[in-house]
Amino acid sequence: MMSAMDDTAVPHNVINTTDAAAATLGAGGAGLASLFPEVQTVELLVAVSIFVAIHSLRQRRSQGLPTWPFVGMLPSLLLGLRRDMYEWITGVLKARGGTFTFRGPWFTNLQCVVTADPRNLEHLLKTRFGSFPKGPYFRDTVRDLLGDGIFGADDEVWRRQRKAASLEFHSAEFRALTASSLVELVHRRLLPVLAEADAEARAVDLQDVLLRLTFDNVCMIAFGVDPGCLRPGLPDIPFARAFEDATEATTVRFVTPTAVWRAMRALGVGHERVLRRSLAAVDEFAYDVIRRRKEELELDGGRGGRSDLLTVFTKMRDEDGRPAYSDKFLRDICVNFILAGRDTSSVALAWFFWLLGKNPAVEAKILEEIEGIVAARKERRPTAGEVEEELVFQPDEVKRMEYLHAALSEALRLYPSVPVDHKEVVEDEVFPDGTVLKKGTKVIYAMYTMGRMESIWGDDCREYKPERWLRDGRFMSESAYKFTAFNGGPRLCLGKDFAYYQMKFAAASILIHYRIDVVEGHPVVPKMALTMYMKHGLKVTLSKRDKSKL
Numbered sequence: 001m002m003s004a005m006d007d008t009a010v011p012h013n014v015i016n017t018t019d020a021a022a023a024t025l026g027a028g029g030a031g032l033a034s035l036f037p038e039v040q041t042v043e044l045l046v047a048v049s050i051f052v053a054i055h056s057l058r059q060r061r062s063q064g065l066p067t068w069p070f071v072g073m074l075p076s077l078l079l080g081l082r083r084d085m086y087e088w089i090t091g092v093l094k095a096r097g098g099t100f101t102f103r104g105p106w107f108t109n110l111q112c113v114v115t116a117d118p119r120n121l122e123h124l125l126k127t128r129f130g131s132f133p134k135g136p137y138f139r140d141t142v143r144d145l146l147g148d149g150i151f152g153a154d155d156e157v158w159r160r161q162r163k164a165a166s167l168e169f170h171s172a173e174f175r176a177l178t179a180s181s182l183v184e185l186v187h188r189r190l191l192p193v194l195a196e197a198d199a200e201a202r203a204v205d206l207q208d209v210l211l212r213l214t215f216d217n218v219c220m221i222a223f224g225v226d227p228g229c230l231r232p233g234l235p236d237i238p239f240a241r242a243f244e245d246a247t248e249a250t251t252v253r254f255v256t257p258t259a260v261w262r263a264m265r266a267l268g269v270g271h272e273r274v275l276r277r278s279l280a281a282v283d284e285f286a287y288d289v290i291r292r293r294k295e296e297l298e299l300d301g302g303r304g305g306r307s308d309l310l311t312v313f314t315k316m317r318d319e320d321g322r323p324a325y326s327d328k329f330l331r332d333i334c335v336n337f338i339l340a341g342r343d344t345s346s347v348a349l350a351w352f353f354w355l356l357g358k359n360p361a362v363e364a365k366i367l368e369e370i371e372g373i374v375a376a377r378k379e380r381r382p383t384a385g386e387v388e389e390e391l392v393f394q395p396d397e398v399k400r401m402e403y404l405h406a407a408l409s410e411a412l413r414l415y416p417s418v419p420v421d422h423k424e425v426v427e428d429e430v431f432p433d434g435t436v437l438k439k440g441t442k443v444i445y446a447m448y449t450m451g452r453m454e455s456i457w458g459d460d461c462r463e464y465k466p467e468r469w470l471r472d473g474r475f476m477s478e479s480a481y482k483f484t485a486f487n488g489g490p491r492l493c494l495g496k497d498f499a500y501y502q503m504k505f506a507a508a509s510i511l512i513h514y515r516i517d518v519v520e521g522h523p524v525v526p527k528m529a530l531t532m533y534m535k536h537g538l539k540v541t542l543s544k545r546d547k548s549k550l
């Protein structure tokens with residue numbers, strides 16, 4: 001759809017040889033035919049091939065990436081996809097000093113500026129926030145799934161939801177709900193599932209188990225409903241399956257020309273058919289919960305003791321005392337929060353456990369920190385939150401796990417749950433690095449690459465070192481434009497504090513009970529998706545720790 005990248009949109013440092021090359025090829029071809037009519041087709045093909053090879057080599061030397069007539073840089077992208085797309089982007093960005101213009105095939109929406117430069121990130125996420133909305137391309141692509149919810153919304157529609165949700169996320173009731181839902185999920189469901197696998201000496205896909213944990217958890221805080229994905233036997237839950245299918249089918253739209261997916265939607269074929277079917281199931285579930293919640297609120301006179309997002313937004317009234325949000329809008333709000341929180345923390349945890357397996361010294365330090373916290377509580381009387389003999393971490397204890405906080409941040413630096421993100425420019429702009437952006441240009445910012453730039457993190461940037469986040473043993477946060485895993489500026493992740501609490505609570509509870517070993521030979525590579533999943537999951541075995549030491 002978007003192809004506003006004309007020549008003026010090319011950064012100063014990019015030499016645009018494509019048009020010149022095409023012109024040369026055209027002139028050269030015509031010239032050959034008229035000067036030497038006897039030239040045979042085969043010879044012409046050889047001449048063209050030699051030209052293309054030389055052209056490609058020159059491009060490679062001057063820009064790092066060949067730009068072919070008609071298909072643009074697509075062949076290089078496809079080669080990158082076959083290996084590791086994120087590493088491919090990283091290589092190109094490093095060779096180009098942190099920013100480059102990707103030129104897709106003519107007449108497609110695959111033209112964009114890609115950057116990993118913290119100065120550009122600060123410019124687009126904060127300084128010139130108003131010039132870089134999500135934009136109509138993103139919104140149109142995700143509209144069927146996300147409607148007018150916070151993820152795709154801009155301007156007033158976004159501001160209103162952000163303000164209301166932000167108030168809710170910082171309320172005491174909400175914090176209490178997140179803490180209690182986690183105690184329930186981790187102690188009544190996660191640990192028993194792991195215990196079962198341990199007793200049967202069976203390997204489990206830890207990523208799948210963690211995904212189930214965070215899906216149930218985010219549904220509890222968004223809808224006030226527990227879908228029950230994390231249960232012994234790890235059952236298939238229709239709502240969770242439909243949500244997953246709808247997300248995947250929506251993602252496919254980003255790599256399909258807009259006109260093509262629109263036509264497929266009209267005809268109801270391919271992934272658009274899957275999307276239509278799965279959205280029907282998501283909507284059926286959502287509207288059913290909304291209807292029942294409204295009935296429940298009516299019965300108790302609108303008070304509603306719950307503090308999930310649906311209840312809070314349903315209770316809101318406009319100046320005339322009418323419901324502030326329609327059922328459709330309530331559905332959009334909940335679906336967006338589920339999307340935001342269903343897999344981001346779980347994939348981060350999966351990469352964290354994998355990194356621990358490779359860095360036993362880090363695991364030892366985390367255990368030492370947790371043991372210190374447990375030793376300190378033994379000197380106090382057990383509080384009401386401690387369930388009999390069980391060791392249930394309290395919010396103040398989770399807060400004191402600073403080394404664990406650093407170890408999780410370090411995992412997110414190397415494996416950000418959202419590896420690349422997207423904006424659209426609404427007026428002509430110039431990045432601090434000199435890149436010129438014409439109105440309508442798509443901008444991709446590459447968080448995965450940022451974690452691997454020596455210029456940002458130093459020569460040891462590829463090493464897993466939680467210590468880089470600590471000063472005198474205390475966790476020190478980094479600029480959001482250098483560590484962009486949670487985005488930055490006005491659209492900083494709303495669930496950041498909740499996500500850290502959730503990840504720390506789950507990680508500490510698992511680690512004190514079990515030693516986790518990745519099954520030998522299990523391949524661990526990222527999957528190409530909007531979220532940084534492990535392509536083959538994380539197959540692990542568990543062994544019980546000696547708890548007498550605690």
Ligand code: HEM
Nearest residue numbers: 150340341344345348417418485486487491493494495499
């Ligand atoms: C490790 C866990 C998480 C990471 C790395 C993460 C990362 C991000 C990122 C990169 C964005 C910006 C997305 C964009 O605008 O395109 C974002 C936005 C958001 N996140 Fe998170 N997130 C995490 C967990 C959560 C959780 C658990 C929730 C809620 C339950 C949540 C709620 C949100 C919301 C509502 C937004 C939209 C904010 C806005 O547009 O104003 N996130 N998050």
